[in-house]
Amino acid sequence: MTDTLTLAGHTFNSRLIIGTGKYRSFDEMKAAHKASGAEMVTVAVNRVPLGRETESFLDHLAPEMKILPNTAGCYDADHAIRTARLAREALETDWIKLEVIGDPVTLLPDNEQTLEAARVLVKEGFIVLPYFSDDLIMAKKLLDAGCPAVMPLAAPIGSGLGVQNPANLKIMREQLPDAVIIVDAGVGVPSDAAIAMELGADAILMNTAIAEAKNAEQMATAMKLAVQAGRLAYLSGRMPKRLYASASSPIEGAIK
Amino acid sequence: MRVEINGETKEIPRELNLNELLEYLSMPSRLLAIELNKEVVRRKDWGETRLKDSDVIEVIHFVGGG
Numbered sequence: 001m002t003d004t005l006t007l008a009g010h011t012f013n014s015r016l017i018i019g020t021g022k023y024r025s026f027d028e029m030k031a032a033h034k035a036s037g038a039e040m041v042t043v044a045v046n047r048v049p050l051g052r053e054t055e056s057f058l059d060h061l062a063p064e065m066k067i068l069p070n071t072a073g074c075y076d077a078d079h080a081i082r083t084a085r086l087a088r089e090a091l092e093t094d095w096i097k098l099e100v101i102g103d104p105v106t107l108l109p110d111n112e113q114t115l116e117a118a119r120v121l122v123k124e125g126f127i128v129l130p131y132f133s134d135d136l137i138m139a140k141k142l143l144d145a146g147c148p149a150v151m152p153l154a155a156p157i158g159s160g161l162g163v164q165n166p167a168n169l170k171i172m173r174e175q176l177p178d179a180v181i182i183v184d185a186g187v188g189v190p191s192d193a194a195i196a197m198e199l200g201a202d203a204i205l206m207n208t209a210i211a212e213a214k215n216a217e218q219m220a221t222a223m224k225l226a227v228q229a230g231r232l233a234y235l236s237g238r239m240p241k242r243l244y245a246s247a248s249s250p251i252e253g254a255i256k
Numbered sequence: 257m258r259v260e261i262n263g264e265t266k267e268i269p270r271e272l273n274l275n276e277l278l279e280y281l282s283m284p285s286r287l288l289a290i291e292l293n294k295e296v297v298r299r300k301d302w303g304e305t306r307l308k309d310s311d312v313i314e315v316i317h318f319v320g321g322g
Contacts, residue, residue, distance in 0.1 A: 020320040056318070207322030
């Protein structure tokens, strides 16, 4: 079955996008990336440290991997816009994962600043993938601003709490049937990824759930399979929930 | 003269251009970007962009992230 994800004219075979943070070694990260089947990875923009030799982190990524820089660590639209412009200049890519954080404890997004930054960046030709709180109205505004996808959280970044907002994600899916919805942040285990996909997410973006697993490579495989399973289940259409039993074997004809 | 680079105040010997600045800081020039007083300077303009006293410079690269 061909079931690709198209995002801003780019076709992905994998519906799993993964991060590059928190791995214990480059070898572990590379093995996990390969096992995940992901075709796009996120990276963060950071000051080059002064007075110390640095190698390019990007040299440790598989050359075929599409790189999605993020604006992590930005607390207002202005900083996120500047960070996006720097990322574009350094990487020669218009793609940006827009992340504007509202507070350092929860790392929850500042939706208002995110929207403001998205409007500016879209006008500047960026392909803006915004991370935001799971609010349908904000999703509509971000899409109206020209974002080719929206990326609602399932739970706080790095929390591994799993999908805390299934109703909101389902409402978003039903009300925005044509939008690309990528669940970003909150997945802890493969069942979380499967649940998000079963709810109709088009893809999942995750980092910590793989990077902090004892065996990151094996967890990456598990996540790949979970995303595929959840997607197939969503496309298949689940059975209705019933309060009472419904026999699978014929009642009639059973011996008396 | 004195400039601010990545949040640190630095004494630099003269009005370096941005290519010379990277060399002075022993930074490789690939896969990074430079912002001067909050505006990105295109790579092609590094050679003709000279620093002035009190300039604020950000030099960024990429690290692991989610």
